[in-house]
Amino acid sequence: MSIGGRHCLSKIFQPITIISKKSNLTRQDVTSKSQRLMLDLGFIQQASPGCFHFLPLGLKSLNKLIKIVDDEMFKICGQKVLFPGLTNDKLWKNSGRLNEPVAELFQVKDRHHQNYILSPTHEEAATDLLSSVSPISYKYFPLRLYQISSKFRDEMKPRFGLMRGREFVMKDMYTFDVDVESAKKTYEEVCESYNRVFDRIGIEYVKVLGSSGTMGGTMSHEYQFKASIGEDRILCCRNCNYSANIELCGEHNCPNCGEGSNINLQTGIEVGHTFFLGDKYSKPLGAVCSSTNCKSEVLQMGSYGLGLSRILAAAVEVLSSETEMKWPDALAPYNVIILPPKKGSKEEPQTKNVAETLYTKLEEVIPSLRGNVLLDDRTSLTIGRRFLDAKRTGYHHIVIINKKTTETPSFYELNDTAMNRQLILSEEELIDYIKQNTVF
Ligand SMILES: [Zn+2]
Structure with missing residues (x-):
């Protein structure tokens, strides 16, 4: 899970459940929303009924x-x-x-x-x-x-x-x-x-x-x-x-x-x-x-x-809704996920190490966040695709590093999925917002 001491999404064992003739699960076995979401998003896997x-x-x-x-x-x-x-x-x-x-x-x-x-x-x-x-x-x-x-x-x-x-x-x-x-x-x-x-x-x-x-x-x-x-x-x-x-x-x-x-x-x-x-x-x-x-x-x-x-x-x-998992902050596997730009994009060379630096800073300034920040390092995927995954998994704070981060002064896009709002914030404002809006 960890690369250089950081939690990285590419390394998490999160297999999605495929219901097939081979699997020991049928559609009829899936009887609740939470069961379906936890299986679909790789939180649990059925071993036997x-x-x-x-x-x-x-x-x-x-x-x-x-x-x-x-x-x-x-x-x-x-x-x-x-x-x-x-x-x-x-x-x-x-x-x-x-x-x-x-x-x-x-x-x-x-x-x-x-x-x-x-x-x-x-x-x-x-x-x-x-x-x-x-x-x-x-x-x-x-x-x-x-x-x-x-x-x-x-x-x-x-x-x-x-x-x-x-x-x-x-x-x-x-x-x-x-x-x-x-x-x-x-x-x-x-x-x-x-x-x-x-x-x-x-x-x-x-x-x-x-x-x-x-x-x-x-x-x-x-x-x-x-x-x-x-x-x-x-x-x-x-x-x-x-x-x-x-x-x-x-x-x-x-x-x-x-x-x-x-x-x-x-x-x-x-x-x-x-x-x-x-x-x-x-x-x-x-x-x-x-x-x-x-x-x-x-x-x-x-x-x-x-x-x-x-x-x-x-x-x-x-x-949760039928399509998106939601967690109370206290039980969410991670409270913040950071999405760096796609590999080969215009922003990529100008934002080298920005995600890693922000990761470290968040953990330093908000000690309760230690071990609760995740880096979505699957940069072969678009931001849009990774954003949808993060939203569906119920991460409360989704931080996107994009064009605005490369400008001076620089800004981050923060999506608060609990409040359903998108904000453009400076680094200081971002850290402050996450601190104020997470229940530990
Ligand atoms: Zn009474």
Whole structure:
């Protein structure tokens, strides 16, 4: 990707997906706008139904999201760990989650005939870890462990690309507290940190009451991006601000205030979920602490998930048009792309190294841009062609070096694709504009 320490487009592995008899993908498999754009523009590639390769641009975006999440988890004393992907199914039997067959679980058997689960979530694994070192002194709590890893679900119909896959990247956190009161405080703190994560991503979201489903526990909230393709239906009461997943309430009246006319129904994509679990897992699996008077107390738990690969696709889904991909600044693989003139053009000899110098200057003056500027060095292509590519890929700031750059005083053409405006700016104005108009 790098030439002389610079990110250069000609070196990026960005294959476009060609749907042919040979490929493992058919047009019917492409069920959403974000999936089509991410495939067409070489962000991801389908490996098998519901499983995707993250290509360099897709992974760059994912890593930006991971950085935001790590940052916010650190602020609430979250400690990052990594649990094994395989969980012994005995733990799931002990927690009661295997009492009935679960169709979505991937299960495997080892050579000694022991059954394992390719984990979709790690409540049992995390609780068993605590249990294996119990009783733990009360001084260690609150304890907040989280991981970012691949999760597995045997979806009947994988669809919408990264939004409903069979293998996906999730951040999951498990919290342990000595009593219900402190566990509720933890729950509030994690919810506030999730609010900050979504504020930083910059896509409009709602937090609604959610169903605890198979997870159990007594309280649950969902974070939803509003989108027509969303599979969840949300009720929002304009009278009292109550909002919930429709699974929890009727469609006609607000269960909180009884209001019937001021109800707003919409569809959403679930991007985060929080559960207050109490002792549902800690009791059967024996995760306890020793209290001040040396008595053993069962730990109180919470479980919190962010669907990271899904958030990427959902962000693209919400912002993009049918033909052009759009990213929130915080997750865009690059924030600025520079287009030097075509090889052999009149401007070429007079603008030698101008693109490289501007690249270096942008990174120097705006340190947050380091690693976020891209040089489209495919100079055998016209500016027009490269401009269309850049626009379609959703780069927020497209800088064009053209005839005006060769004149005195010299100017750059800046295309702000988020605001849909074109500006002619001096170098100083250009740097200032990009600084003012990028959200880091
Ligand atoms: Zn209401």
